[in-house]
Amino acid sequence: QQQVKQSPQSLIVQKGGISIINCAYENTAFDYFPWYQQFPGKGPALLIAIRPDVSEKKEGRFTISFNKSAKQFSLHIMDSQPGDSATYFCAASIGGGSNYKLTFGKGTLLTVNP
Amino acid sequence: DGGITQSPKYLFRKEGQNVTLSCEQNLNHDAMYWYRQDPGQGLRLIYYSQIVNDFQKGDIAEGYSVSREKKESFPLTVTSAQKNPTAFYLCASSRSGGRGTGELFFGEGSRLTVL
Numbered sequence: 001q002q003q004v005k006q007s008p009q010s011l012i013v014q015k016g017g018i019s020i021i022n023c024a025y026e027n028t029a030f031d032y033f034p035w036y037q038q039f040p041g042k043g044p045a046l047l048i049a050i051r052p053d054v055s056e057k058k059e060g061r062f063t064i065s066f067n068k069s070a071k072q073f074s075l076h077i078m079d080s081q082p083g084d085s086a087t088y089f090c091a092a093s094i095g096g097g098s099n100y101k102l103t104f105g106k107g108t109l110l111t112v113n114p
Numbered sequence: 115d116g117g118i119t120q121s122p123k124y125l126f127r128k129e130g131q132n133v134t135l136s137c138e139q140n141l142n143h144d145a146m147y148w149y150r151q152d153p154g155q156g157l158r159l160i161y162y163s164q165i166v167n168d169f170q171k172g173d174i175a176e177g178y179s180v181s182r183e184k185k186e187s188f189p190l191t192v193t194s195a196q197k198n199p200t201a202f203y204l205c206a207s208s209r210s211g212g213r214g215t216g217e218l219f220f221g222e223g224s225r226l227t228v229l
Contacts, residue, residue, distance in 0.1 A: 009154065036218075043118075043204050043220025044157070089156060102218070104156040 003027055004092050006105030013112050019077040021108045023090035026071065030092040030103075035064065035075050038087045038107075047088070048075070080112045116141045118221035120205050125226045127192075127199070135190045135224045137205035144210045146188035147218070150174060151202040160203075163188055164210065192226060200228045 005024045013019045023033075034049035050057045050064040050073065057064045063076040077084055090105040118139045127133045139146065148160040159172030163182040177196025182188055188207075192199045205221045 006156075034217075041222070043206070043222050044218075045220065046217045102159075104158075106154055106156040 003103045004090060004105040006090050006108060008108060009106070010109040011111070013080045013110065015080065015082060015112055015114050017080050017112075019075075019080045019084065019110055019112070021075045021088055021090070021110070022072065023074065023092075023105050024070075024072045025092050027092070027094070028071070029094045032093040033064070033066065033073050034091050034093075034102075035062075036089045036091065036104075038089065040086075044087075044089060077110075080110075082112045082114050085110055085112050118205055118207055118219055120203075120221035120224050122224060123222070125224060127226065127228050129228055130194045132191055132193050133199075133226065135192070135203055135205075135226070137188045137190065137221060138186055139188075139205075139207045139219075140186065141207055141219060142185075143207035143219070144185070145208045146182065147206040147208075148172075148178070148180065148188070148190045149204040149206065151204055151223070157204065160190065199226055201226060 007022050035047045036044035037047040038044040048059050048062050048064055050066050052068050055066050061078045066073045087107045087109050089107045091102050093102045121136045145164045147162040149157040150160055151157050158174050160178050161169055161172055161180045163169035166182055166185050169180050169182050177193055179191045203224045206218045208218050
């Protein structure tokens with residue numbers, strides 16, 4: 001059973017455009033939602049994270065929007081750049097961010113064309 | 115520089131052979147993890163350890179074994195019992211494994227191919 005559903009599987013965006021990746025979950029016990037970014041041949045790295053007591057969190061060009069009632073959260077990348085081309089994973093955890101209870105989505109391969 | 119070192123980066127193995135992947139961290143983190151990454155499958159937890167000499171099975175532990183004799187080291191053995199071992203393996207660490215521990219730090223991975 002996939003606990004975190006991520007879409008789309010792949011995404012192509014032109015430079016300067018907005019990239020949007022969506023995730024949905026069923027388990028209402030989830031209370032920590034990070035996004036990880038992975039470049040080819042590298043390990044993932046934490047990009048941004050949100051807790052369900054806020055509806056939006058912004059860090060530079062990256063924004064997480066969180067809809068608790070719909071059990072959905074999304075990553076928006078404004079002014080997308082070729083250097084943003086990577087695989088993005090959403091994740092969810094229970095227990096206030098316990099890492100051994102972290103469930104990952106299947107990932108979205110983002111390509112930003114110059 | 116602090117970080118996580120995985121070796122080897124690439125490994126080829128014949129069917130029926132065990133292989134051990136190395137993971138070393140100098141971040142002074144208590145918790146360490148092993149994930150398996152397959153195309154289109156996300157990251158799946160194999161084993162984790164919150165403290166030296168203690169480790170727990172993750173979601174897909176069958177066919178794998180680990181040890182945690184030192185805080186810095188968390189090697190993973192892929193045994194011949196693992197039915198589909200070809201994959202990209204990622205080691206990670208965090209300050210601890212429990213509540214509010216935030217960020218996972220990943221190594222650069224080891225790609226295992228079974229011939």
